[in-house]
Amino acid sequence: MATQFGEKVRELREQQHLYLRQVAPLLEMDTAQLSKIEKGSRQLKREQIPLLTGILKANADELLVLWLADQLYDVVKDEDVALKAMEAAEEVIMNKKKSKKK
Amino acid sequence: MATQFGEKVRELREQQHLYLRQVAPLLEMDTAQLSKIEKGSRQLKREQIPLLTGILKANADELLVLWLADQLYDVVKDEDVALKAMEAAEEVIMNKKKSKKK
DNA sequence: CTTATATTTGCCAATATCTGACAAGTCAAT
DNA sequence: ATTGACTTGTCAGATATTGGCAAATATAAG
Numbered sequence: 001m002a003t004q005f006g007e008k009v010r011e012l013r014e015q016q017h018l019y020l021r022q023v024a025p026l027l028e029m030d031t032a033q034l035s036k037i038e039k040g041s042r043q044l045k046r047e048q049i050p051l052l053t054g055i056l057k058a059n060a061d062e063l064l065v066l067w068l069a070d071q072l073y074d075v076v077k078d079e080d081v082a083l084k085a086m087e088a089a090e091e092v093i094m095n096k097k098k099s100k101k102k
Numbered sequence: 103m104a105t106q107f108g109e110k111v112r113e114l115r116e117q118q119h120l121y122l123r124q125v126a127p128l129l130e131m132d133t134a135q136l137s138k139i140e141k142g143s144r145q146l147k148r149e150q151i152p153l154l155t156g157i158l159k160a161n162a163d164e165l166l167v168l169w170l171a172d173q174l175y176d177v178v179k180d181e182d183v184a185l186k187a188m189e190a191a192e193e194v195i196m197n198k199k200k201s202k203k204k
Numbered sequence: 205c206t207t208a209t210a211t212t213t214g215c216c217a218a219t220a221t222c223t224g225a226c227a228a229g230t231c232a233a234t
Numbered sequence: 235a236t237t238g239a240c241t242t243g244t245c246a247g248a249t250a251t252t253g254g255c256a257a258a259t260a261t262a263a264g
Binding site: 134 | 238239241
């Protein structure tokens with residue numbers, strides 16, 4: 001249930017001495033939703049990550065990477081072949097990268 | 103649009119000299135759907151993979167791994183930090199594995 | 205023990221996304 | 235021009251996710 005992303009958000013929010021009730025409105029949601037996001041039972045929208053990064057003064061891609069990692073983990077979490085699948089996906093990504101350098 | 107999974111399914115289906123119209127009913131769908139799956143515009147349901155593996159005489163986890171890899175790729179395909187995210191997710195998986203060996 | 209503040213949880217209507225089914229389309233061979 | 239294999243478009247219905255509120259819980263203070 002807990003997510004890397006949610007845990008990091010909470011950690012950063014507490015470091016900044018901010019309450020849910022202060023941060024939530026900046027993301028146009030209520031405290032209940034943000035609470036659920038930190039607890040991992042809801043997902044923040046991808047496009048809100050940059051805003052949250054600013055609010056929490058996180059460093060550049062920190063939150064994005066954790067958010068993505070959570071999504072990836074979700075896909076394979078119950079699979080015996082999780083790591084094999086990850087490697088297969090990585091290869092595809094690396095091939096794309098190479099060929100994008102037209 | 104094309105998927106590794108879809109391409110492999112097509113390849114295997116042709117190797118077995120089977121038509122869409124023969125395979126589709128075994129998966130309880132129509133040929134249009136199966137066509138889209140091979141083309142990558144629709145997803146086969148996770149739980150149907152073992153059945154399809156049998157039908158196409160694929161080897162054990164081949165199709166499952168490709169199917170999962172496609173899902174993973176989908177999460178990060180437009181992200182600059184795709185590989186970083188993959189590595190972060192891999193670490194989580196490897197830690198789970200270790201701790202599961204109670 | 206009551207109040208106050210912060211957070212969490214449960215619920216459900218609203219919205220978004222995915223799927224199944226069919227019809228119509230292309231393409232190649234005859 | 236007909237047939238067979240496959241593809242594509244559409245759309246209602248099924249599923250899943252979200253937003254928002256209200257009630258529950260937790261902690262601290264008085």
